[in-house]
Amino acid sequence: MIMNLVLTMFTLSMILIMIMSTFSKKSKNWREKMIPFECGFNFFNSAQMPFSIRFFLIAILFIIFDVEIALILPLLTTFFSTSLKMWIFSSFALMLIILMGTLIEWKENSFEWKK
Amino acid sequence: MFKLMLMLSSLILILMMLVAVAFITLLERKILGYMQIRLGPNKASIMGISQPLSDALKLYSKEMVKPFNSNFTSYFFSPSVSLILSLMIWFSLPIFKPILLMKMGLLMFFSILGLGVYPILMAGWSSNSNFSLIGGMRALAQTISYEVSLIFIILSNMILNNSMNFFKLMEVQKMFVYIFFMFNFLLWMISCTAELNRTPFDFAEGESELVSGFNTEYSSGTFAMIFMAEYMMILFFSSFSTIMFFGFYMSELKYFITVMLFIFFFVWMRATLPRYRYDLLMNFSWKIVLPSSTLNLFFFIFLNLTSK
Numbered sequence: 539m540i541m542n543l544v545l546t547m548f549t550l551s552m553i554l555i556m557i558m559s560t561f562s563k564k565s566k567n568w569r570e571k572m573i574p575f576e577c578g579f580n581f582f583n584s585a586q587m588p589f590s591i592r593f594f595l596i597a598i599l600f601i602i603f604d605v606e607i608a609l610i611l612p613l614l615t616t617f618f619s620t621s622l623k624m625w626i627f628s629s630f631a632l633m634l635i636i637l638m639g640t641l642i643e644w645k646e647n648s649f650e651w652k653k
Numbered sequence: 654m655f656k657l658m659l660m661l662s663s664l665i666l667i668l669m670m671l672v673a674v675a676f677i678t679l680l681e682r683k684i685l686g687y688m689q690i691r692l693g694p695n696k697a698s699i700m701g702i703s704q705p706l707s708d709a710l711k712l713y714s715k716e717m718v719k720p721f722n723s724n725f726t727s728y729f730f731s732p733s734v735s736l737i738l739s740l741m742i743w744f745s746l747p748i749f750k751p752i753l754l755m756k757m758g759l760l761m762f763f764s765i766l767g768l769g770v771y772p773i774l775m776a777g778w779s780s781n782s783n784f785s786l787i788g789g790m791r792a793l794a795q796t797i798s799y800e801v802s803l804i805f806i807i808l809s810n811m812i813l814n815n816s817m818n819f820f821k822l823m824e825v826q827k828m829f830v831y832i833f834f835m836f837n838f839l840l841w842m843i844s845c846t847a848e849l850n851r852t853p854f855d856f857a858e859g860e861s862e863l864v865s866g867f868n869t870e871y872s873s874g875t876f877a878m879i880f881m882a883e884y885m886m887i888l889f890f891s892s893f894s895t896i897m898f899f900g901f902y903m904s905e906l907k908y909f910i911t912v913m914l915f916i917f918f919f920v921w922m923r924a925t926l927p928r929y930r931y932d933l934l935m936n937f938s939w940k941i942v943l944p945s946s947t948l949n950l951f952f953f954i955f956l957n958l959t960s961k
Binding site: 540542543544546548550552555556557558559561562564565568569571572573574575576584586587589590592593596597599600603604607610612613614615617618622626629630633636637640643644649650651652 | 714715717718719721722780781783786797808816817869878906932940
């Protein structure tokens with residue numbers, strides 16, 4: 539059933555694309571129209587250039603926290619199937635690790651946008 | 654036959670979602686208009702009712718520009734990917750309940766929310782313009798850094814019913830509504846706005862700095878698709894917060910009223926609040942929202958011990 543619904547989504551957006559490519563027939567292209575918008579200038583070089591390293595570091599931080607989220611997720615379903623002591627121990631240990639990790643990252647100035 | 658009817662009804666539901674998205678844009682323009690003491694769109698048919706439809710028709714009949722040097726495949730298909738994702742995220746909610754009730758709806762929600770940054774990055778990178786690239790980068794960094802705290806907040810609500818099923822969340826809230834955890838709700842609204850790239854945090858398309866952000870180069874139907882995907886996400890997050898903090902069912906009238914109130918709140922924030930600063934936004938995410946949501950999750954885990 540879910541597969542059918544997902545396929546419905548795909549067909550819906552394909553239909554939208556097809557409607558678009560049939561209706562927007564007008565095309566008069568010249569050079570000025572094709573160049574990327576840059577406030578009246580012609581562009582010098584390609585815009586796909588190196589970017590600031592801060593964005594990359596933020597992504598690395600996100601991966602660490604995402605792995606921790608993946609470790610938290612089983613806590614939701616295993617509450618009634620394990621012993622209470624085990625659940626308390628594991629959940630509190632995980633949360634303490636996450637909190638300590640956050641504080642260590644903070645101490646090392648990983649969260650600062652500019653040095 | 655019965656299955657066919659269910660399929661047809663869900664298809665109609667999806668189409669109605671698209672129509673609702675069109676009218677949300679009209680609602681936003683009207684509210685923005687009245688908040689700036691002007692009328693907003695009121696000419697097309699009666700009181701501007703058919704304005705969004707004619708807007709869509711106009712956008713679809715306009716010329717499609719293929720920018721020079723752009724990677725055309727990813728430029729052309731990333732809006733439709735974005736639209737597909739924002740339509741698919743509805744399956745995680747118990748809306749299609751007779752035919753589809755996800756036991757692990759939370760995982761579906763997380764995975765599609767995580768996928769949502771790819772079309773933005775693809776659109777920003779492949780249209781080969783400086784504004785698009787910077788807007789895409791900003792949207793990416795902002796979305797992923799608020800996603801962590803967003804997931805912590807959702808987990809702290811879901812941990813009280815000990816399952817990943819959103820229907821169970823609504824069942825639990827018959828007795829106690831989670832809106833009473835006001836701090837959690839405040840954190841949710843902040844990270845929700847940042848996740849949607851709405852106005853206090855709309856660095857993905859800051860008009861005064863970047864022209865329109867990652868969709869600068871998009872023109873006709875592709876732009877309409879990006880627009881639809883964004884407003885679909887607003888609609889989704891409004892209904893999701895209604896389910897998560899109020900626990901109303903889809904068949905009730907108060908559910909729709911609450912959804913409308915949430916949408917009105919997002920538009921209201923756009924009309925009143927000025928734009929934040931980008932480095933302050935990042936500091937706010939990692940230094941205030943993330944530690945407080947982690948402590949909040951700690952509190953909720955402690956609270957959950959009473960349920961055994």
